[in-house]
Amino acid sequence: MKLPQAARPQTAVAAQREASHNHLGQVFSNIADAERRIDAAGLQAALEIKNDYFAQRIFAIFDQAGQGYLTEEAFIKAIDKLVHGSDDDKLEFAFRLHDADGDGALSKDDITQFLKASRAENRLSFRSDQVEQLLVELLFKQKRKADDKVPFQAFKRILRAHPGIDEQLTLSAVAWLQPQRATRGGKSIDFSAMLKNGRRYVDNNRTKLLFLLIYMGVNAALFAGAFIHYGNKGANFYVQIARGCGACLNFNGALILVPMLRHTLTWLRRTDVRHFVPLDQNIAFHKLVGLTMFALSIVHTVAHLFNYSTLPTSLVHNLFLTRAGLTGVLLLLIFAAMGYCESKRGKHFELFYFSHLAFIAWFILALIHGPVFWKWALLPIIAYCIERWVRFHATKTPSMIENVVLFPSRVTNLQIARPAGFDYRPGDYVFIKIPVISRFEWHPFTISSGPEDPHTIGVHIRNSGNWTNTLYEYFTRHPMQSDGAKIPIYLDGPYGAPSSQSLDSKIAVLIGAGIGVTPCASILQSILHQHQSKSGRGGALKRVHFFWLNRDQQSFEWFVELLRELESQDIEDFLDINIYMTGAKPDMKNSTLNIAMGLLHRRLKLDLLTGLQARTNMGHPKWEKIFEELAQRYRGHTVDVYFCGPPGLSATLKRHAHQVGFKYHKENF
Secondary structure: OOOOOOHHHHHHHHHHHHHHHHHHHHHHHHHOOOOOOEOHHHHHHHOOOOOHHHHHHHHHHHOOOOOOOEOHHHHHHHHHHHHHOOHHHHHHHHHHHHOOOOOOEEOHHHHHHHHHHHHHHOOOOOOHHHHHHHHHHHHHHHOOOOOOOEEHHHHHHHHHOOOOHHHHOOOHHHHHHOOOOOOOOOOOOOHHHHHHHHHHHHHHOHHHHHHHHHHHHHHHHHHHHHHHHHHHOOOOHHHHHHHHHHHHHHHHHHHOOHHHOHHHHHHHHOOHHHHOOOHHHHHHHHHHHHHHHHHHHHHHHHHHHHHHOOOOOOHHHHHHOOHHHHHHHHHHHHHHHHHHHHHOOOOOHHHHHHHHHHHHHHHHHHHHHOOOHHHHHHHHHHHHHHHHHHHHHHOOOOEEEEEEEEEOOOEEEEEEEOOOOOOOOOOOEEEEEOOOOOOOOOEEEEEOOOOOOOOEEEEEEEOOOHHHHHHHHHHHHOOOOOOOOOEEEEEEEEEOOHHHHHHHOOEEEEEEEHHHHHHHHHHHHHHHHHHHOOOOOOOOOOEEEEEEEEOOHHHHHHHHHHHHHHHOOOOOOOEEEEEEEOOOOOOOOOHHHHHHHHHHHHHHOOOOOOOOOOOEEEOOOOHHHHHHHHHHHOOOOOEEEEEEOOHHHHHHHHHHHHHOOOEEEEOOO
């Protein structure tokens, strides 16, 4: 029987709530003790609440019976009301969360204590008198006296006067307790949307796709040519496969050096070649060639093993007592070792770096193993040797570290004497070696200073591994100012990066996550210099939208001064600054603080956390909405997005950028 139209939504809501109750029952079982109870510490851990004040207040509200523990029924009822209740239910919960003494009205002490707890929960640092300012803004907007209390109805009016506050009135901490909505089965596929997204992807990756098509076509042609050639000579199928792979290995073995010609690629970035060759993808292409070679090597080896089984000589003889067999085994072992060390690059850069020096042994063995490999590899090897010779001579003479600034967020700022002829563009990077830290290790870092400074170059280095930790600790123990002695540092570069082209864009969206803001720092400093010297605004740039994401307030410290100086230049029509503190969730625990900070910002035009005119936003950016708004604003214009930060966020940004037709560039070095 067909249900009445009005009954369907109610049935769906009931089913959703039932599923939620069943899921919460499972969650309760996972976190309850042997007596099927949850105490205050258990609820605090389950909701991932850092501050004890909030944990105690929430537990007290959940524990309506005052038993000192939660039963399954009380647990499900409390969360169900918080998530699925009415707006008044959520406002009442927020009110009780603020009402520390439980007298039914909010005093100045209640609000002050709540604001301090919010500050502690998010590790925020500002003066106590600023907290008082926030309190005055929040309470006395209604012209109350200092000793007045705020009843629930007045509290409700205050919060509802701020659009969007309802979204913050559900604890974000309970979101994971809720079951994910299942996708509806049988949903039809939107082929038009798929086709539209496919066209956008092709438009945004035309150069890369064409280059990959040519690369795959050359490999296919080489394999087919060798396969047919040896078949015509009477070789068996296994030999044909092995020789086909060998022909591709000759090509890829020569090609793998090309993406590492850093000086050549940097020069090409400044020519029209960059429009026809995906130079920004050089590291990705290097990895692709390496993976292709490893796969071809395995197939090549397996094919030879099958062929050896047809020969009268033993397998051991063919593998270890012949030149081709022994060098082939060694080549495969070197490849496997380099691939394993590459996978450890993030945490053990030195392992990756030193293992890749084995490429010298690989090329020597490959020249012995393949009788015609030298014909393929001769020009790339010569080009690479020339580059190494240039780099060797350019790095023989050290520069000096002029100054070091250590930030509490464990970021090291090195100010280095700029060598003669060290010309770079905003966004370029450099390899550095500091003998007092390590005699042999070179590490790449983006130059964070603008190229207009004739005397020094700066790099900002965040602690993220053994070398960077050693660097920070060394300068903690040996401050530069103590004896005035300067420390030698070797520079290899500068080298071009994707963001080096940002000043050639018309509309640029610069996004930096954490220390990934360093390319943006160099670009913005260059823009500031050009604005101050009246030499133009960043070349072709017409508008810059800058986004900086950090987990906590402390991480903003080193870059804020430059942003403050930029804001003082009155270039709002050119530069749009957006700051996000992702470690602070815009939930019920922070709603009052967020409202008060907003009120203070509107009055003083000053952000309490950074001192900037730009407001610090709590939580993560809503990238889909941001990109859609930018796409509407710049319809018909080319927009370039430049990002430096973690791979996970890069994948998200790349997807949203391509959906709205923006060009996407990520730092790779």
